[in-house]
Amino acid sequence: MIKIENLQHYYTDSDGNEVKALDGVDLTIGQGEFVAIIGANGSGKSTLARHLNCLLLPTDGRVEISGLDTREEKNMWDIRQQVGMVFQNPDNQIVAAVVEEDVAFGPENIGVPGPEIAPRVAKALAAVGMTEYAKHAPHRLSGGQKQRVAIAGIMALEPKCIVLDEPTAMLDPQGRKEIVSTVQKLNQEKNITIVYITHYMVEALAADRVVVMEKGHVRFMGTPKEVFSRVDELEALGLEAPLAAKVASELRKSGVKLPSGIITDEELAQALCQ
C-alpha cells in the first residue's frame, strides 16, 4: 500500500540554514495495517506523514502509494483521495457550519454526483458514531466529537488509508479514548490502513507495529511488545515507555523475576500475582 524508499526531505529554515527533516527513511506499510509512529519533537514524524498524500514532496528518494509515485503531478488527486489526513487541531480542519455539510465537502471536491453524496455522508457519520449530530454546528461539539467529524470527512472520500497527525494532542482524556477506539474500529471493520502519529505511548499500544523515529531516521520498529520492552533505549531518545513497561523493567533490574514483554497494566498485574 505504502512504499517509502530512502526518503529525504530538506528545507531551508528562516535563518537560511538547511535542515534535514528526513534523512533516508525506508518503510513499507501493507493494506489494513495499523502503524503507530512515535518520536520526540523534531524527529521528522509529521514531515513523514505529509509525504504520504503529496502535501510535501521528496527532496530525494521516493514515496509510492498503491504503486503511484507522489512526485508525478497527475497522481496527486488520486493519492489524496486514497490517503486521507487528520490534523492536530480539530477546529482548523472543519470547513462548513453544519456537520453533514462538512462531511460532504470531500466528495463534493472530487465530483461525486449529487444524489450519491448523501448516502456517503450518512455512512461516514455512522462509521465514527456521529449520526445524531448530522445537523449540528461544529463549534458546539466537544474536541473529541469535532475530531470524529474530521475523520468522517475523510471517510466520505472512501480512502484506503488514513494518516492521523497527533489527532489527540489537543483533546481531553475522554476525547482521546473516543479517537483511539474509533480508529481501531475503522481499522478492524473496514480494513483501513492507519498511520497514527502520537506523543502518547499508551495510544501506540493499539497498533500492529510501532515505528520509532529519531532525527529523520527510523531508529527501530516492531510490535508494541518488542518496542516498549526496550525501555532504556526509548528513554535515551526522550520517549517515555508506558508505565507498566517501565515498572517491569525497574523490577527486573532490582532482581524480581518477571517474564519479558510486559507492556500493559493487566500484563504487569498478572505477572506479579503469579
Place this chain on the structure above:
Amino acid sequence: MMLTEITLGQYFPGNSFVHRLDPRTKILATIIYIIAIFFAETPLSYGILTAFAALVILISRLPWLLVLKALKPIWIIVILTMFIHMFTAPGEHVIWSWKFLNVTQEGLDLGLKMAVRLILLLLFSSVLTFTTSPIVLTDGIENLLRPFKAVGVPAHELAMMMTIALRFIPTLLEETDRIMKAQTARGADFANGNMLQRLKNMLPLLVPLFISAFRRADELAVAMEARCYRGGEGRTRMHELAYGGGDYVALALVLALAVGLAVLRWGKLCGLSS
C-alpha cells in the same frame, strides 16, 4: 455579556411557505419588490405595497414584534431623511415656517414617501434574512451569481469565503472571549473608560486574535487541500437547489405586483397628458 452568546445573522427557524421557498426565489423576489417600491407614487400604490409586505410577513408566521425590531437600527436614518426632505424640497404651499425654515406641502409628501419607502425596503429584505439560514442564503447567492462567472464574477470563491466565515465567526468569538478573560486576569480593563480609551484597550486584544486567525487560515488551507479541494471547477453539491411549484407562484405574485405598480404609474401619466 458573553461574546459567544451572539447569534449569527437573524435566522428565525420555521416551516412556513416562505421558509420553504428556494433561496433564489426569495432573493429574486426581494430584488423585484425593491424595484417595485420605486414605481410607487400614489397613496394607493403605497397601500398595495404595504399590504403585500404585511401579507408576506403573515404567511411567514414571523412574530410581528421581531420584524418591527429589524427597523431599530435605521429609524434615525428614516426620521433624518424625512426631515431633510421636509425642509429642503422646493414647493409653493408653505404650511409652517419659522425663521429660515419652511415646510411645504410638497416637502412633507416627499419626506413621508421616502420614509415609507425605506421602511418597506427594510421590512421586506429582513423577511428574507429571517426566513433563510445564512448557509442556504450563501448557496442561493452562489447559484444566482454563477451565470456571471463568464464576466469574471468569482461566484464559487465568494460563496466559499462566506461559508468559511460562517464557520469561523463563532470560533473566533470564543477565542476573543478567552483572550479577553486572560487579559482581564492580568489587569486589563475592557469595561471602563470613555469610548476612545476602551478602543485603545482593545488593541492588545486584536494582535493575538489576528495572529491566531492567520495560523488557523493556514492550517485550514492545508486541511482543505488534503481533502482534494481544488477550487470550484468540477465540484458537485450534496443538495442541489431546485425550484418547486411554490417558487413559481411566489415569483409570479411579486412580478404581478411590480407590473401592476408600473401600470398604475404609467397609466396615471398617460391620463394626465391626454
